[in-house]
Every structure is written in C-alpha cells, then in structure tokens.
Amino acid sequence: MYEGMIVNQIKKLGIRQDYEEYYQCGLIGLWHAYERFDAKKGYFPAYALVTVRGYILERLKKEFTVQERCVCVGEYEDIFHFEDVEMKVKDFMSVLDEKEKYIIFERFFVGKTMGEIALETEMTYYQVRWMYRQALEKMRDSVRG
Template sequence: MKPATFADTVVLYEGMIVNQIKRLNIYQDYEEYYQCGLIGLWHAYERYEEEKGSFPAYAVVTVRGYILERLKKECVVQERYVCTDEYEERFECEDTGTRAKDFMSVLDEKEKHIISERFFTGKNMGR
C-alpha cells in the first residue's frame, strides 16, 4: 500500500533513493541524480496500481530506472561533445606572432608585404 501523500512517500523512501545512487557508484553530480530519484519516486507514486503488486518494489524499480536513464543520457553527451580545453592543453598553441615571423622569414620582400598588408593590417588586395 502506498503512503497517503507524496510528502510521506519522500520521507519513507529517501533512504532508498540514496541507496540506489550508492549501488550505481554515482559520486559526481549527486544532487542531480538525487533529483532524478525523486522524479522517479513521484512517477511511481502517481502511476502505482495496487492490484499489480507492492508499492515498495515498484518504487525501487521506477527510481532505479529513472537514475539509469539519466546516466545513459550523460554518457551520450560525453561521447558526442568534446571539451576543447582538453585539446588546448594537449597541443599547447605557440604564439601566433612568433610562428608568423618564422614562416615569413622564407618569403621574399614582395610576398612579405602582401601577407603583412592582407592579414596584419586587414587591407584587401583588389584585383
């Protein structure tokens, strides 16, 4: 039998949410996963049908399912999006001015002038 109000349900099953988070070895973004657990508990509370079984068993399965869905979505995000800071640290960018001087050292005076005017002063070399 389910509790009379959702507030009573939260008080009774808060430990179960925490337990599911621990069993899934979630140690980062704890609050976010706790909220997912509360949402799962709310859905279990709203959708529970007494003739189909006990509320505690249904609540555990529903809460765990919501937390697992959030974990899956987080994994997809991490696979699709790469943090650019990671690559910047990996491939330390040299000072562009220094690199440009190195490249320009092999050009003749006319080529240096064209590059300098076009890229460093922003002039458009019309045809």
C-alpha cells in the same frame, strides 16, 4: 520513508559527482511511481525501487551520451594538423569519379541522407547506396595500397 531507497540506489550505482542531481531524478522517479502505481498489480515499494532506479539510470545514460559527443578541439589541435587532414581527404577522394565524390561529400561533410542525395541526383536510393559503398571501397583500397 523512501529517502533511504533513493540514497541506496545512488550508492549502488557508484555515483559520487552531481549527487543532488541524481537524488532529484530519484525523487522524480518516486513521484512517477506513485502516479502510475496500480495496487492490484503488486507491492508499491518494489515498483518504486525499479522505477527510481530506472530514472537514475536514464539520467546516467543521458550524461554519458552528452560526454561522448563533446569534443574539445584544443585536445586534438596538437595531434592533427588540419592541413594534413585536408590533403589526406583530397588524396582519398582522388580515386573517385565526380558522382562518387559528390555523394561522399554530401553524405559526410554536408550531412545529407542518401534519400536526399538520390532526389538531387535524380537517382534511386539504391543506386546512391551502391555508389556510396563502391566509393568507400575504392577509398579503402587506396589506403591499403
């Protein structure tokens, strides 16, 4: 009975690849709609339609997020020469003092939060944030000339 609704939503969203996967998401959405439906609040087919569409859209969103995060190194190897990039990073950071270099390095290359850097350097969060912004501004200015 609701099979057509799921198929219709998949078509409306223009999904052509991984059809079975999205159909399965639609079935899961339908099951969740059945589990959570309250007859006092409305009409089940309308509730099921919104829930099924929501589950399919959520799956699409996750799929796009994964695709955005994937980077094929081979695609960029030809474009970027890593030695050149390393030299440019050194050039950018040459305008910074030691504390600024440390903050930029820990933030970008190690992935630490500003709070973690503040604890390590015995500075306040706001001092680290200010120095971080100053360092970025110095690096931007050096690029602009």
